Amino acid sequence: MSSVTKAVVPAAGLGTRFLPATKATPKEMLPIVDKPAIQYVVEEAVAAGLSDVLFITGRSKRSLEDHFDRNVELEAALAAKGDQARLELVSQATDLARIHYVRQLEALGLGHAVLCAEQHVGNESFAVLLGDDLIDQRDAVLPRMIEVQQRYGGSVVCLMEVEPHEISQYGAAAVEATDEVDVVRVTDLVEKPAVEEAPSGLAVIGRYVLSPDVFPVLRSTAPGRGGEIQLTDALRTLARDGSGVHGVLFRGRRYDTGNKLSYLQATVRIALDREDLGVEFRQWLQDLLAGAEK
């Protein structure tokens, strides 16, 4: 039985890259095909055995809370029509997990958002899932990260090799090999380095399994890149003082929904994999690109 049961999902960002869509709608609620992006993330947490989900929210996140709540009126209307299939779709999000919320009163950075989880998490290791990264369910990485955390203790980040020009969008890790091919020891971390300052091409992607030791370190972490309290900086302190930060190397399918182009790519890739849409959509795309579709 894993001792990691809690997932923390920061969702307090303003989503300015998707304005005007995000003026009154949280970016986490933008759909990928027909499901809000954030539901994929909660489903991933639940599939990894994390049945307790804490959202760190901010202002204007009411529709996110409503999405994971019951909608009694809609349920009654669908039940009266005997529309069992849609009724199940509506209740899915509600029945997934035990969901909790805490508000981040000021947007002081990802490190600060994680610190807002302290009281709820207590003295247990916990997972953090960032909503901009979707991991294909066929390539689930959280179970492996939890396993690695149980074996080595400390904290575990998820690392992925990216193109040199991309590293400045991520936390970058300096690493040493371990006896396991997909596990490294992290010796240093730099938040969003210029390519010539990056310690490697290994980027931290949005999955973490953290030891509660991170909380006191976050409390004493000064604002870093962008004037924000960075989770990467706190993990760097833990990596350097020998408390142990390991990395799991991820080579699976990951869809970034954080900017417009990658959001479109994520939507197309997920739609192509859908049983109900994939075949027809693929044909249409092929025709479109061949110039046959007007």
Ligand code: G1P
């Ligand atoms: C955050 C982290 C960064 C990490 C990235 C993964 O950045 O600060 O270290 O590499 O998530 O998606 P953000 O994308 O929120 O700016």
